[in-house]
Amino acid sequence: MTLLELTVVILVLLGLVVILFIGAQAWRHGSDRALCIVNLRHVQQGMRGWANQHEYEPGMTVAGLADFIIGPGLVVEEEPVCPGGGEYSTPGGDVIPEIGTLYLNCSLGASWRHVPASHDDW
DSSP states (O other): OOHHHHHHHHHHHHHHHHHHHHHHHHHHHHHHHHHHHHHHHHHHHHHHHHHHHTTOOTTOBOTTHHHHHBSTTSSBOSOOOOTTSOOEEOTTTTBOOOTTSOSSEETTTTTSOOSOSOOTTO
């Protein structure tokens, strides 16, 4: 092999490695997004189930609502953590959200699409 051929082979291999790293990063962001959505859904369904069990309607205020849902021995055992490094917040606070409104929001919701397109059935 000549030096020119060897250089071309090395450049092609480097290009393939770069494509591999870009694909791996996109895969990781996708898996972080999926796990974040699972966390949001788990808390949403737990909150809805708890509210139904205790006969609370959407729009009603329950002091310390998160303390009844998230914690050891409760509907959601552990405080959810966003795998993408985002922060979860409860914009409604102690108000049971209306149907189609999420109780828990991720700070990466808009930038990394950590919110599903449709969550009306949660």
